[in-house]
Amino acid sequence: MTPPIIYDPVRISVIPDKNPREMVMLRGCGCKWKKCRFCDYHMDASPDAQANFELNRSVLDLVTGQYGCLEVINSGSFPELDEATMNYIEKVCIDRGIQRLHFECHWMYRKKCEALRERFRQKGITIQLKIGVESFDHEMRENVMVKGMAEDRPEEIARYFDEICLLFGLTGQSLASMEKDIRLGLQYFKRICINLMVENTAPLKPDAEVIRIFMENLYPLYRDNPRVDILLNNTDFGVGGEKDAE
Ligand code: SF4
DSSP: OOOOOOSSBOOEEEEOSSSOEEEEEOOBSOOSOOOOTTOOGGGSBOSOHHHHHHHHHHHHTTOOOTTSEEEEEOSSOGGGSOHHHHHHHHHHHHHTTOOEEEEEOOGGGGGGHHHHHHHHHTTTOEEEEEEEEEOSOHIIIIIISOOOOOOOOHHHHTTTOSEEEEEEOOTTOOHHHHHHHHHHHHHHSSEEEEEEOOOOSSSOOOOHHHHHHHHHHTHHHHTTOTTEEEESSTTTTSOSSBOOOO
């Protein structure tokens, strides 16, 4: 769902091309799932809600509202952000004319999605929710990735979520499986974000041959599609990488 945390990461960026928006990487109390075998970025978390709020406020203060759209990620799911941060996000959106607000969320919190939409709808702000489906292939998603998401049907997932992330570059994936994931993603959701697996501290490792197949066959087809983000490196959105030394 979000880039891996490194010491003192960059927490704000501007994405000027596809779906122009500002993006902030905030800190919450931590992913409640933590079992995905490709992920180590859930380590960007703290149980100290006050410290999280102060950090998040300092990041949100940098948002300009230049595109009227803000994407909030937090190395987990939006319900893991403290209430003071949620209130501050709301204030920043209202003050800076942001009308579309993106959050990320695990399947386990799907029943909280409608209340979030309603809360912001009352302020004239449209919520877009992104879920890391990673693959519609049950065996790959649940037994290899251990995503913790029993639902396979895209039409059911789309009842709660607007956008999905897909994860490619793992042993067992093929051209056919990746094509199918993209096709279903574009059929049922507004946008998809394809992440290529990169080496990190988690157990799953990138499969260079699967990545080659993607790059040769699918990347040229979808690179310029306005509904498709492709992250060759998980810091490509500009957040999550280590800050330059000052
Ligand atoms: S849901 Fe999975 S991918 Fe997302 S932060 Fe938690 S462990 Fe990582």
